[in-house]
Amino acid sequence: MVERLDTTFHALADRTRRGMLATLAAGEKSIGELAEPHAMTFAGASKHVKVLERAGLVERRRVGRSQLCRLRAAPLHEADQWLRKWERFWNTHLDALEALIEADKGGE
Amino acid sequence: MVERLDTTFHALADRTRRGMLATLAAGEKSIGELAEPHAMTFAGASKHVKVLERAGLVERRRVGRSQLCRLRAAPLHEADQWLRKWERFWNTHLDALEALIEADKGGE
């Protein structure tokens, strides 16, 4: 579960891959279709898809000679849960902390 | 804003850095205090803090010979917004898509 967060966040930390996810949100796409808007070779796109797949964000199936990729939202949900947990905590606790620090510092 | 997502997700894609954020949630800490639970040199910890800082997740101030680090939650919020946007979209649109695919595939 910890490694899952690593791979999920890593997969999302790239503009090209986020773009591919956005493309996939419109429906299943082949590797070629995913490559095209990024002006990239098949092989390059294939690597990115593999990263997304390792993170569990994408699934593939063979259709004829194409590989069709589809989204899997589950890991997104995990990452979101993690983020929201911390965000909630920080929003609650940071105000008091901040006041303390400002008082100690004497104005920024 | 796009690069911001890059750096934020990248900062979060490391177990050590997520651990540091968790430590910082308990209050301000020095570099040494952040390094200790990860059995790491000062220099190593310093690098991680720099990554968190570049992502805007951490701020520092000098106090005596220590560097005190504190959390900044704002970038988390941006990342969370992004995640939630997609999650919402996918949850809504994926069901219909999935049904189509299953029908086409003939059972998994």
Added chain:
DNA sequence: CACACATTCAACCAGTTGGTTGACAATCCG
């Protein structure tokens, strides 16, 4: 069968990461 198509694989490349060490700098303490 031969060929085009969609993709993968292996090799390579420059740049980045996560980590170390060792030298240096700033600050407190006696």
Added chain:
DNA sequence: CGGATTGTCAACCAACTGGTTGAATGTGTG
């Protein structure tokens, strides 16, 4: 002042990234 504390910086390392090429693989088409 001298020393200990708390770092930073620069150099280095092995491993990984994002990308390319070119050769192979699997699959539909004539």
